[in-house]
Amino acid sequence: MTPSVRPRILFAALGLSLLLALWLSLALGPVSLGLTETLRALLRLFGLPLPGTGLERAELIVGQIRLPRTLLGMAVGGVLALTGVAMQGLFRNPLADPGLVGVSSGAALGAGLAIVGTAYLGEPPAWLSPYLLSACAFGGGLGVTALVYRLGRRDGQTRVATMLLAGVALAALSGATIGLFSYLADDATLRRLTFWNLGSLAGASYPRLWPVLLATGAVAFWLPRRAEALNALLLGESEARHLGLDVERLKRELVFCTALGVGAAVAAAGLIGFVGLLVPHLIRLLCGPDHRVLLPAAMLAGASLLLFADLLARLLLVPAELPLGIVTALLGAPFFLYLLRRGNY
Template sequence: MRPVLTPRALFVILSLALLLALWLSLALGPVSLPLGETLRASLRLLGLPLAGDGQAQAELILGQIRMPRTLLGLAVGAVLALSGVAMQGLFRNPLADPGLVGVSSGAALGAAFAIVIGASLGGLPDALSPYLLSLCAFGGGLGVTAMVYRLGRRDGQTNVATMLLAGIALTALAGAAIGLFTYLADDATLRTLTFWNLGSLNGASYTRLWPLLIVTAGVALWLPRRAKALNALLLGESEARHLGFEVERLKRELVLCTALGVGAAVAAAGLIGFIGLVVPHLVRLLAGPDHRVLLPASALAGASLLLFADLAARLVLAPAELPIGIVTALLGAPFFLYLLVRGRA
């Protein structure tokens, strides 16, 4: 299938979409800010000595509330989309999802443990509260992914089909454990756990943001260096080996990269579905399967889509706020069904 857009046209469109999403995310909310005021306040926050009166409120809103939330949405969307590309390349299936290796369910299990056990012990210490939930979620995601990878190894080789089945089994087991924690939770803890599982950018802070930014930067810098290897893997493992690529090493790196990226994203924002499935597939339909284009384009598209979804979550039922996982599911599930119908045709 021929690409609909050239790479240059695609990157121009996605860059403009991301700039629009950034501006709207910073400007719109319970207190809407004009474009000029948003730009001036943002530049002043960056340290530029711009003259202006009456900017204190705008700087406070942007600096303490909207800037960390916007950066969180940008990082989560980009890293989820990149992880989706990695998993679709690993399984050589455009309908693969990062959750197939168990990282999302493992992170949810770690978060459920932190929320419920922490509450039963009298609450989390104030000094550890900003980090303990994220660390448990991140550790849970890495732990389950390591188990999936270990079960998929045999005789020094990684069997992708076995790894997929192990991921399904461990995801079900983690779901049962989360159900047990849900049963044991009291009303207040149950509400916290429920909203965390639905995903949200609400409550974003620089404390929660900087570990995710480091992981996202690492994933975004590393994955494009494996674009040629991913292209070769599309031909099959044997063909990729004949072309000189270390397939087993590539598999390990893809699994580790996905575990780090999705684990950090889930730890920072909760469970947000369909970004890692829909975005890479949509970009592939527009620009083709070349990972040299697919990886950076998916990062831009994922960041833009999540920021637009967050805008919808904030504004549709204002002053109330929808969990962003509901919005992404409402957008992603119909598209997924469309892909299934299209595949049958």
């Protein structure tokens, strides 16, 4: 595949796009702020004394509501795109998705257990209540991914095709279990379960943000270090082994990074589709398959896309708010169908 955009131009465009998305996310909402007002409030939040009055409202809106939401959107979008690149490299298929290893369905199952369990068993202790849903979702994602990886092991080797089939089967089983929860739930529990599965950044807060930032930072640090190995894997597993690559170790690292990143993202924001599928595919069309460029470019694009999608979710039906997963699906599905129409798959 011949890249159509030079890396420097691509990174400059993606950087400007992310800055624009960052500013709009901080400035726009039911109460809109000007550029100067937003910047001054942001600088005051970081401890820079500025003359003048009247920034208290802007500082409160930016610092307590929009900044954690914006940072969460950047982290979730970036890590979903990164793990999408990893899974497409692992399966050597540009149509692969992070959910293929079962982490998204496992996280949804864990969250469903927490929501229904709370409804039937009562609220947990006050110190645990803010973290129960996220912890169960994260644990469910890791648990199902570990099971998929275990089922994919044969004779000391990880078989990618077997992992794919195991992921499909466990995703169907998780979906059936969530459907059973929905059938047994009362109206309030059903509403909570449904809205969590649709995805949203509305519940963003600093305690909810830090685990996602740590997971995103770890994945963003490690995956680019394996860019050369991913490039070698594109040639095939046997060719990669002949080049001296430990293929089994690379598979474990890719699966673990995907489980860590997607598990943290889904635990914080619910199920958000198409980012991990569409963004790597689109960036690959622009810059080619070289993972040294593809990984950081996809991370920037994923963060920008999710912030713009969250803006639409906030602004389209003010004062109501659309679930973010609906917006990403409405934006991503038609565009992806267009890519399929013009490509050879």
